[in-house]
Every structure is written in C-alpha cells, then in structure tokens.
Amino acid sequence: MSFAVGLVAVVVFALLAPALQITARIRAWSLAPVMLLGLAALLSHMLGVLLGVLTLPDFRYWDAASIFGFGVMAYVFAFGAAYKSVSLDILLGLVDRPGRTAPLSDVVERQVPDLFYGRTKILVDGGLVEQSDSRFAATAAGRTMANRIGRLRRAFGIGNSGLYEFSE
Incomplete structure (x- = not known):
C-alpha cells in the first residue's frame, strides 16, 4: 500500500x-x-x-x-x-505554416532570432544579464550562475558546446 x-x-x-x-x-x-x-x-x-x-x-x-x-x-x-526548447519551437513553427514547410533561410533569418531574443529577455528579466545599447554583460548574479553551471557540467561530464561533446 x-x-x-x-x-x-x-x-x-x-x-x-x-x-x-x-x-x-x-x-x-x-x-x-x-x-x-x-x-x-x-x-x-x-x-x-x-x-x-x-x-x-x-x-x-x-x-x-x-x-x-x-x-x-x-x-x-x-x-x-x-519548455523553451529551441528545436521544438522551430518544429512547431514549421507545422503551423501552410504546406508545413519553409526554406532554411526563412527559419534562420526570421524564427531563430525571435527565439534567441526571447531567451535573452529571460536572462535580463532574471537579473543575470544587463543590456547596454546593443551589448549584453553578465551581472554578478549571472557570473555566479555561470560558475555554478560550469561546475555542474564538469561534474556530469557535459562538454561546453553540446550535451555529448567532449572536446577537452
């Protein structure tokens, strides 16, 4: 029971x-x-x-x-x-289009920048990054978070550029 x-x-x-x-x-x-x-x-x-x-x-x-x-x-x-999967958002964007297709250039030039602007807004709203003109800088909280994530990546054996990539 x-x-x-x-x-x-x-x-x-x-x-x-x-x-x-x-x-x-x-x-x-x-x-x-x-x-x-x-x-x-x-x-x-x-x-x-x-x-x-x-x-x-x-x-x-x-x-x-x-x-x-x-x-x-x-x-x-x-x-x-x-949640916030870039790949899934691209797939959903393709499925919602007429004919369920789009040229790669359309996805790269229109959809991907919007996705990354949204992700950047999350970082800014979370106080991890601050924007000055067209540049971004990590805040003290952002640097602390990045250090923690770096330690977790190393602990789990995750490479820097991809989940299963071990270039080191």
Whole structure:
C-alpha cells in the first residue's frame, strides 16, 4: 500500500505543477518555472507522507518515495524537453505554416532570432544579464550562475558546446 501512496502523491504533483504554472502566469509571479516545479514536488511529497502516516499502520516511506521520485522525474524530464526548447519551437513553427514547410533561410533569418531574443529577455528579466545599447554583460548574479553551471557540467561530464561533446 505504500507504493499506492507514492502514486497518489505523483498524481497530486501532476495536478499541482501545471496549476502553479498557470497561476504564476496569470498573477505574474516572479518565480521561475523550475522553482514552481520544486514547490509542487515538495508540497505533494509532504502530503503523500502525511497521507501514508495517517492511513497506513505500517507505512514504508522508501517504497512510497521511490514511486514518487520516479513519477516526478519523468514529469520533470518531459517538462524540460518541452519548455523553451529551441528545436521544438522551430518544429512547431514549421507545422503551423501552410504546406508545413519553409526554406532554411526563412527559419534562420526570421524564427531563430525571435527565439534567441526571447531567451535573452529571460536572462535580463532574471537579473543575470544587463543590456547596454546593443551589448549584453553578465551581472554578478549571472557570473555566479555561470560558475555554478560550469561546475555542474564538469561534474556530469557535459562538454561546453553540446550535451555529448567532449572536446577537452
């Protein structure tokens, strides 16, 4: 039954996470989507543990946690693949066009710059980069974040120019 409690917590997470994302957009919260996922995971995990403790005389935390962890990680991977994916945005742009085709030059000259301007706006709005005329500079917070990401990349064996590229 502890596995069932973990599954219930996953369902709560799968309902709570998008509800928080929608609420954040409507109310213009400044929390990043990944922070909202973390909050949803924490709340749903705590609710699952509380449910297990209150309803099962022999609640096995690790059984419930294993199901919960797997479900949340699957959700987070799917979310990450769809959220702000440049490749996916290009694909969706092609599918929305008449004939579902476009010359490469059209994609490169029109769609890609808009995608990267949007990504740059996220960095500016997040206080990681500041713009001065047509130039961008990393803020102190941006440099700190870049250093942390660099350490994580090295720890996970991720190359600098691509996920599986090891040029060093």
